[in-house]
Amino acid sequence: MTSLFVIEANRVLLNQAEGEPKLIEGGITGDSFSLIHHFYRGWIPFGYLRDVQGVWWFDGRKTKVTLVSRSADEFRVLDDDYGLDAKRVYLEDQLIPDSDAASFELLPGSPYFAKDKHRLYVKSGDRFHTWDDIDVETAVARMDYCTDKDHVLHLYQSLSYANGSKDELLGWLQEAYPHVQGWWQPEYNESEHGAERIQGYWYRTDQAVFYCEEIGGSGRSRNETRQIYNLVRGADPASFKVLNDQYGHDAAGVYCTWSKVSDADPQTFEALGGLFGRDAQNIFYNGYAVTGTDCDTFQCLLTSGSLGLSKDKNHVYHAQFVRTSRPFGHPDYVLEQISGADAKSFAILSDNGSRAVDQDHVYQWGGLAKKLDRASFTYLFSQGVESWAYDKHGLYNANGRRTVKGMDGQTFQAFNRYWGKDENNVFCFITGGIQRAADAATFHVTDETGRAEDASFTYVITDEGTIKKSKKK
Incomplete structure (x- = not known):
């Protein structure tokens, strides 16, 4: 028993630096009470507690607990953020959906990344999100970089592709992971060596398809550019067809740049211009299905740039950098409704979308100009x-x-x-x-x-x- 907590009349109280102990709200009791793990953010304590009912997350800011798991005997803590019972993984008091406790592990070499058999988990400060486009068998990390056999990812405010940084990691990977078959190995099967242009940014070899970016130089070489070949993972070069600069498909799937579009039908998918696309069932933007659209009346109002201005008979939409799914999907540009906008009268005034109006409001860069x-x-x-x-x-x-x-x-x-x-x-x-x-x-x-x-x-x-x-x- 730590002096941080005291038990009085079967109640759990928090010892304070000054004054009387304060009752912890939320329902925890003194019956079989114990401290599993705690830490401090500044001078405020947080952590996991246990009583006869199960495991609780303690929030020292509120002096309150939340019941996390009934499996108290099987509960374990990996670090200050992750707790696990027999089946599930928790981020503090929140269940991480579809996580697998048996295979969950922190990646060595970085304080930011963890993985299980399904995906990557990214935690930095008070930001957390999941990442599905990862080969978990070959995923390794080095500080704010994470790589698998095909791609390099970099963590800044959120995770993003950074295949232009492969040279920075090449020597380290060859030394630390010589037994892993990834892009750093000479015999890597999906190298861009010998790739030929299909159309626009799309390239292929006999074994793989690539989406090529041009990245500008810096310093003395700022006028120079270099080409970065991003593997379109899973794409079949024999059946691959280019739809526009952003979308392509093969016999089995649709791809937006180098990422596969979930739940898109390659047989009916068509590019609508820019990052917009559609199949027989859904409208897509930047590779993500747009919920709640009326497909028959949907119009792309601005296909260039990243504003995503569009509408159907019911709503007006614009692109927002938000979570791609709730509660922990990674952030990206997805199409969302402009709250309160009148679809019937909405019109763009400027070619770049900087100004738009409806019957009651003015909009600036896709947002309401109050x-x-x-x-x-x-x-x-x-x-x-x-x-x-x-x-x-x-x-x-x-x-x-x-x-x-x-x-x-x-x-x-x-x-x-x-x-x-x-x-x-x-x-x-x-x-x-x-x-x-x-x-x-x-x-x-x-x-x-x-x-x-x-x-x-x-x-x-x-x-x-x-x-x-x-x-x-």
Whole structure:
């Protein structure tokens, strides 16, 4: 028994640094009480406790327990995050669905990765997710890298493919895992050596299909690029067909870049443009089925980029970087409904999707722009990455989600893609700034190539994007 807890009248209490012991809420009793494991985050204790009812997770922030497992005698703790009974694995007080306790293990060489016979488990700080696209038999880790026989993965905020880092791990893998048949072995069967282009980013050899990325250099070699061949695991090169730059299929499956699309029918699947696709039953985005769509009325409104703007007769959708499944699916770009958007009246105003409206709202980069007034909102134009609009409250640049300080939206008027003004100020769209020396009362444009004048000066937009100001004679 540790002094961290005390038993009084069959109740469990937490000893505090100051004051009387505090009752632990949640239902744990003193009957057969014991401490299985505890640790501290800062000065707050957490851990697993046991009583006659089973195993409890203790949260020191709330001074409360949650019953985790009835299998108290078989319960074991691997580290501060994972607890296991005979069949299941828990992340603190949460059951990890479909986990297998018998095969679950921490991967040596890293504090971040664990695996069982089904998948990889990724834990860093307060972030946790699972990863299914892994060959668990050959999965090994080195700090924030994890690799299997085909792919390298890297952990930053979430796990992502990092096959461009293979050279960094090659020597270590050859020395530490010479007995594992993976991409670091000369006799690896699915090497990209000799791969020939099928179409676009897709390549193949006699034994494998690859999706090729071009990665830019850095430092002195920043103008150079190199090709990274990502194995399309399981794809049959003999029957593989390219659908577009993102999707392909063979006789048995559909692939989005180098990942297999779950539950997609290769016989009816078609690419809709960009990351959109469909089969006879579902709409897909970035390789993930979109729930709740009406397939017959679904429209891709913007196939380029990663906004994913689209709609059906009931909902408007955009891409969000969220969990691909609940509760612990890995994060990626998936299509989700824009809450409250009116599908019938929703329309994109700018080519890049920076501005859109429905009958009641304005949307910016796929999200609701709560501060913009729909009744007075006017989209002007997009120029490169800049996108300009105004309402009665002000003038806006969508690239930086910026309100131009000092401009009055109620009196603003745009002359062309170079100039605009309100009652008191002249604004240049090219420089993105107010021209405080210009006289708004007399300012007007003189042609459509950037020339303008006021009572005292002429103004010319140069090829370098600056303003040449000259005094009138």
